[in-house]
Amino acid sequence: MPELKYDPYNLIITGVGGQGNVMSSRIIGNMMSLKGFFVTIGETFGASQRGGSVMSHVRISTKETVSPQIPKGKAHMIVSLEPSETIRVLMDYGNPAVQVITNTRPTHPIGVISGQAEYPSDQNIEEWINEISSKAWFFDATEMAVKIGHPIFSNIIMAGALAATNELPLDREIFETIMNTKFNPDKAKSNLEAYDQGVASIV
Amino acid sequence: MSIFTEEQNGTRHLLMGNEAIVRGAIEAGLDVAAGYPGTPSSEIIETLAKYAEKNNHYVEWSVNEKVALEVAAAGSFSGLRSLAVMKQPGLNVASDFLLHLSASGTRGPMVLLCADDPGALSSINEGETRFYARLMEIPLIEPGNFQEAKDMMKWAFELSEEIRNIVLVRTVTRLSHASGNVTLGERKESVGKAFFKNDGFILDPMEGSVMSAPVAYKHGEQQVKLKRCAEIFEKSPFNVYEGPVNPELLIITSSICDLYSKEAVSLLNAEKRVGILKLGTTFPLPPKLIEQYLAKADKILIVEEVLPFLEESIKVLAAELAPTIGAKQFFGKANGDIPMVNELNPDIVVTALSSILGIEYKEVDEEYKKRASEICFFGSPARETTFCPGCPHRASFFSINKNISMDNRSGFTCGDIGCYSMGMLPGGFSTLKTLHAMGSGTGLASGFGKMTKFGMEQPVVSVCGDSTFFHSAMPPLVNAIHNNSNLTMIVLDNSGTAMTGFQPHPGLEVDATGSEAPKIDIPSVCKGMGVNVEVCDPFDLAKTQETLFKFLESDGVNVLVLKQICALSPEKKGKKMFNMSIDDSVCLGGECGCNKMCTRVLSCPGLIWDRETEKSTINDVICIGCGVCASVCPSGAIKKEEA
Amino acid sequence: MKISGSNELLEQIQNNNLCVGCGACVGICPYFKAHKGKVAMTFSCDRTEGRCYAHCPGTETDYDVLANELFNKPYEEKPIGNYIKIYGAKAGEKAVNGSFQNGGTVTTLMKFAMEKGLIDSAVLTDSIDMIPDPQIVTKSDEIGNFSSTKYMASPTVSKFNEAIKMGHKKIGVVGTPCQMKAIGKIKSNPLDREEFKKPETFLIGLFCTWAVDTKNFIKLLESKTDISKIKSMDIPPPPAEVFILKTETEAIEIPLDDIRKIVPEGCSLCPDMTCEWADISVGAFEGRSGWNTLIVRTKKGEELINSAISEGYLTVEEFPDENVTHLTKGSVGKKKRGLAKREELMKSMDQNDNGSATAPSVVGFR
Numbered sequence A: 001m002p003e004l005k006y007d008p009y010n011l012i013i014t015g016v017g018g019q020g021n022v023m024s025s026r027i028i029g030n031m032m033s034l035k036g037f038f039v040t041i042g043e044t045f046g047a048s049q050r051g052g053s054v055m056s057h058v059r060i061s062t063k064e065t066v067s068p069q070i071p072k073g074k075a076h077m078i079v080s081l082e083p084s085e086t087i088r089v090l091m092d093y094g095n096p097a098v099q100v101i102t103n104t105r106p107t108h109p110i111g112v113i114s115g116q117a118e119y120p121s122d123q124n125i126e127e128w129i130n131e132i133s134s135k136a137w138f139f140d141a142t143e144m145a146v147k148i149g150h151p152i153f154s155n156i157i158m159a160g161a162l163a164a165t166n167e168l169p170l171d172r173e174i175f176e177t178i179m180n181t182k183f184n185p186d187k188a189k190s191n192l193e194a195y196d197q198g199v200a201s202i203v
Numbered sequence B: 001m002s003i004f005t006e007e008q009n010g011t012r013h014l015l016m017g018n019e020a021i022v023r024g025a026i027e028a029g030l031d032v033a034a035g036y037p038g039t040p041s042s043e044i045i046e047t048l049a050k051y052a053e054k055n056n057h058y059v060e061w062s063v064n065e066k067v068a069l070e071v072a073a074a075g076s077f078s079g080l081r082s083l084a085v086m087k088q089p090g091l092n093v094a095s096d097f098l099l100h101l102s103a104s105g106t107r108g109p110m111v112l113l114c115a116d117d118p119g120a121l122s123s124i125n126e127g128e129t130r131f132y133a134r135l136m137e138i139p140l141i142e143p144g145n146f147q148e149a150k151d152m153m154k155w156a157f158e159l160s161e162e163i164r165n166i167v168l169v170r171t172v173t174r175l176s177h178a179s180g181n182v183t184l185g186e187r188k189e190s191v192g193k194a195f196f197k198n199d200g201f202i203l204d205p206m207e208g209s210v211m212s213a214p215v216a217y218k219h220g221e222q223q224v225k226l227k228r229c230a231e232i233f234e235k236s237p238f239n240v241y242e243g244p245v246n247p248e249l250l251i252i253t254s255s256i257c258d259l260y261s262k263e264a265v266s267l268l269n270a271e272k273r274v275g276i277l278k279l280g281t282t283f284p285l286p287p288k289l290i291e292q293y294l295a296k297a298d299k300i301l302i303v304e305e306v307l308p309f310l311e312e313s314i315k316v317l318a319a320e321l322a323p324t325i326g327a328k329q330f331f332g333k334a335n336g337d338i339p340m341v342n343e344l345n346p347d348i349v350v351t352a353l354s355s356i357l358g359i360e361y362k363e364v365d366e367e368y369k370k371r372a373s374e375i376c377f378f379g380s381p382a383r384e385t386t387f388c389p390g391c392p393h394r395a396s397f398f399s400i401n402k403n404i405s406m407d408n409r410s411g412f413t414c415g416d417i418g419c420y421s422m423g424m425l426p427g428g429f430s431t432l433k434t435l436h437a438m439g440s441g442t443g444l445a446s447g448f449g450k451m452t453k454f455g456m457e458q459p460v461v462s463v464c465g466d467s468t469f470f471h472s473a474m475p476p477l478v479n480a481i482h483n484n485s486n487l488t489m490i491v492l493d494n495s496g497t498a499m500t501g502f503q504p505h506p507g508l509e510v511d512a513t514g515s516e517a518p519k520i521d522i523p524s525v526c527k528g529m530g531v532n533v534e535v536c537d538p539f540d541l542a543k544t545q546e547t548l549f550k551f552l553e554s555d556g557v558n559v560l561v562l563k564q565i566c567a568l569s570p571e572k573k574g575k576k577m578f579n580m581s582i583d584d585s586v587c588l589g590g591e592c593g594c595n596k597m598c599t600r601v602l603s604c605p606g607l608i609w610d611r612e613t614e615k616s617t618i619n620d621v622i623c624i625g626c627g628v629c630a631s632v633c634p635s636g637a638i639k640k641e642e643a
Numbered sequence C: 001m002k003i004s005g006s007n008e009l010l011e012q013i014q015n016n017n018l019c020v021g022c023g024a025c026v027g028i029c030p031y032f033k034a035h036k037g038k039v040a041m042t043f044s045c046d047r048t049e050g051r052c053y054a055h056c057p058g059t060e061t062d063y064d065v066l067a068n069e070l071f072n073k074p075y076e077e078k079p080i081g082n083y084i085k086i087y088g089a090k091a092g093e094k095a096v097n098g099s100f101q102n103g104g105t106v107t108t109l110m111k112f113a114m115e116k117g118l119i120d121s122a123v124l125t126d127s128i129d130m131i132p133d134p135q136i137v138t139k140s141d142e143i144g145n146f147s148s149t150k151y152m153a154s155p156t157v158s159k160f161n162e163a164i165k166m167g168h169k170k171i172g173v174v175g176t177p178c179q180m181k182a183i184g185k186i187k188s189n190p191l192d193r194e195e196f197k198k199p200e201t202f203l204i205g206l207f208c209t210w211a212v213d214t215k216n217f218i219k220l221l222e223s224k225t226d227i228s229k230i231k232s233m234d235i236p237p238p239p240a241e242v243f244i245l246k247t248e249t250e251a252i253e254i255p256l257d258d259i260r261k262i263v264p265e266g267c268s269l270c271p272d273m274t275c276e277w278a279d280i281s282v283g284a285f286e287g288r289s290g291w292n293t294l295i296v297r298t299k300k301g302e303e304l305i306n307s308a309i310s311e312g313y314l315t316v317e318e319f320p321d322e323n324v325t326h327l328t329k330g331s332v333g334k335k336k337r338g339l340a341k342r343e344e345l346m347k348s349m350d351q352n353d354n355g356s357a358t359a360p361s362v363v364g365f366r
């Protein structure tokens, strides 16, 4: 088993209910588990799935199963499917060393839709995330996903992007194996395409 | 190749807590399982049902939890291995039968799995299962991690077989819905053959009648079983101590709090000062084991979620043991170190530990925290839970709210449990004015409808989902009819149990395993009760409102069934009913007297108010084309086109 | 004069039970709706300035604006308002007969106005099962269907809003004092909206001491008889002190005191009995059954009446001086009661609110 940069490595995957957050964390978790790591995933779903914020804590260790909740301020990497959610998670779990990969496509909360609240500008979001992280990647994963065929693929694009950062020993072969056991060839192919586009988004 | 149908002994997997529980039951040689959906327990029956045919299990979604427990008990009485599954509030529903069952005893091994939701992540309560163990005098075991979720589940059946009584297993959201690594074990053969012996000597527990009488005798027998449990628990491998031989502080914990405690100790690098006794068997407590560890430390911190169940039992034990082990200093709920509401997490335990041990702890640099909070204030607008785009409930509440306002007699709506509970929130136009247990909306409405005697003239409405209708809303409806109450009951029929993940219910043509099943038609049931019923499509706002007006103004009990499939249902997902568009030349934008009826009022996530053009637009990524906004726009600017 | 939004309207008028249900706020946005004679807001609106507030006869009103619009001069405080002449009147020999409340002056004149092309549409009030049902009429031979008084407060002004929206340019309206006041406010385009196209109007005001709350009225009637059998209703002149329901077979008397109990709170603040904000005002002719009192207030009103008289549609006679005195007395009485009530209300509101600035303004009821 390769060594980890941190043990346990604390990854948070966040987004809005319905964006495929859970699937993304499970796939990454499975990829690491198949490599022999101890993986613990803590998830918030249920009521929060109806348009609310969702978050998965994926913790990877060479030694043991750990708490399914990451302690505050202790995230190493935040992968986010929605930009304002990135900021929400940074407030609780961020620290000066944290890294961030974020989809730039906003999903407006109903407070914004109904005009009670304002959504921050793209520019502000980028500035702020850069300010409170050590490194951050931004790209419109939704747009890429729609081109592949469905906005849901953005969750796999993010997984590919995470792999490309080389923060964790995630490799494409294992991803392919998982896809082939989980999905029919058509779906698997689209997912692989999404994964590869995610990889290509990290420069 | 599924771990739920194959042996795969010794292989290692990443499993969700609920999956581990399922595997545990399968390894135990399960025959019968019954439950009613409830987060965070639903995946258990769902998974068992999926593989029921292959495994030769009988698995059902029962109409409610009491019936689920009864169905499972029938399995046990027939000599089979049986399991009942529910979330904590379901245990309240099932408790009357449980009281009698625990006294009558079981035959084939029987396990009751209850999932608690500390912190109410998906509930409107944080009810406690553990106290039922004490109240019902049955053993309680609590897995502390994913491996244990499987192993203890398997063991629960063995324990039940040994004591011939039901065993209560408690899990929590953070275990059931989290995932971790599990190594699989050996699968036992199922019993497979059912026979209910009933003609033996009446008091014979295995061959006589099964009942809780004669009470004193059966109650006594039950307590003997419990004593036996305490003995077994003394040697249980699920009670684990980790730490120095003589710790400065002893943490006693159970369930998922074990992992929080470990994390906290490690964050403070206090491994040499603190020991952790994790209890897997939390009722009855094994007194000798507890004594052994209490004796080692002077300071005891008890870490558990919600109420001080362990804390109180351990304090009683410690008081009895004081002459031999001396006086102890306790920390926990009573002294306020561990809160008595909400779920715990590593941070709460760290805070308690650092104050007890005098170690300073900073989660993150102060400056960073301050700046991040500032940024979050502007950068992360609150994200309220709301109905899905295209949810029929949004349309229903729009009509209900509008009608009640126009009716102008201060009418109100009693809420119930399901996705439509969100009718309480602004996204549901704050329509619901009461919200309690399943079925209670119509029960309350039945009562309100009789307050006319005391001058109440407000029209009374109750809402109830289709699953809730069968679960517990039929008795209050009967009550309302029989007692001549005045109310309009609105059944929000979205063809499934949506909130918990779209499980089938008796109103559908399929059962838990996906096989065809006779469906019970809600309007016919109501008609059979002798009450006036009408069925409308909530997307047809005009017809719905016309009917509702009529009902609001008529006396007696009327039932309006608003039927439209849930937007997330497998049937509808991904399929648009209409292609929606906005005619820019018709939309009057910010100047329109409607003041953003579409976005500000209807507030469907599928719409966006473009601040620059001051006009409404459709968010194509999110809109599912239900067409409701087209009926709401007073200018007719929103167009729908058959997709 | 401050114009606020719907929240203030609710706070000051509706929540204080002062809404008389005239319908001025209905039909201009999707939020205010009239249902069964009552006006309600369905969903909340956050505009800080709204036509709903500006049009409501219960909110602060600049009488000079109304007077300038109708009479081309500032407001002069007179007991029965501005007028040119008062007649005793009834439908003339050329008029079509009908089941008029009194002399049929109103029906006849509206019909005449439409036939002469003075109006292209008329906003009139019918009722269905005792629920007021205002409508827009564009055919003169339908006007007769609306004769007779519906004593319920009616959201008639909502149909005036609708008629404007539909593009009618010359609109006739028959209405009570609160309704006419609202129409004056609407015509003044208080929010200076560019797209507002002010219609020509011909306004026939009805005398009014009070109206009744529809729902409570229905309840009261149902306790007396089968409401579907009611043919007509009337209030005979004092000292009778009764309200009479006529069916095919009987006449049922209800003491006026019972009726007064179901008068909307808002009516008790109204200072206008003779309907000052109209081209002509019509009421009963006390002591002469089958006749009307007719007050001619504007030039437009005068012209129409003169031709109606000369063409035989209207029969008039001199209105006796003692009746003018009597009418003035009644009118002053209502003004005094209305103003006193308003003072009282303002005081109680001030007390409730500890005299803070949020005390609702009901200046309109002057």
Ligand SMILES: Cc1cc2nc3c(=O)[nH]c(=O)nc-3n(C[C@H](O)[C@H](O)[C@H](O)COP(=O)(O)OP(=O)(O)OC[C@H]3O[C@@H](n4cnc5c(N)ncnc54)[C@H](O)[C@@H]3O)c2cc1C
Binding pocket: C099, C100, C101, C102, C103, C104, C105, C106, C107, C108, C123, C124, C125, C126, C132, C146, C147, C148, C149, C150, C151, C152, C153, C154, C156, C174, C175, C176, C206, C207, C208, C209, C210, C211, C212, C282, C283, C284, C285, C292
């Ligand atoms: C609520 C109310 C209270 C009244 N109180 C008095 C009073 O105290 N003293 C008095 O002298 N006269 C009063 N009147 C007026 C009187 O009843 C007659 O309407 C009036 O004398 C005209 O008679 P007519 O025969 O010309 O009417 P008709 O020719 O019968 O025509 C009646 C007209 O009144 C309109 N109308 C009926 N009901 C309403 C309503 N609720 N809102 C608006 N328009 C309506 C119809 O559209 C119709 O055009 C009142 C009228 C109303 C509506």
Ligand SMILES: Cc1ncc(C[n+]2csc(CCOP(=O)(O)OP(=O)(O)O)c2C)c(N)n1
Binding pocket: B036, B037, B038, B039, B065, B087, B089, B090, B093, B417, B418, B419, B420, B438, B464, B465, B466, B467, B468, B469, B492, B494, B496, B497, B498, B499, B500
């Ligand atoms: C006693 C009890 N059992 C189970 C639950 C879990 N639960 C919450 S919502 C819900 C579904 C209700 O379904 P339905 O009434 O059809 O409403 P929908 O979610 O489809 O709108 C269930 C089972 C509960 N809260 N209480």
Ligand code: SF4
Binding pocket: A050, B386, B387, B388, B389, B390, B391, B392, B393, B419, B420, B494, B498, B499, B566, B567, B568, B569
């Ligand atoms: S899951 Fe179905 S019922 Fe629940 S909010 Fe979404 S669309 Fe509505």
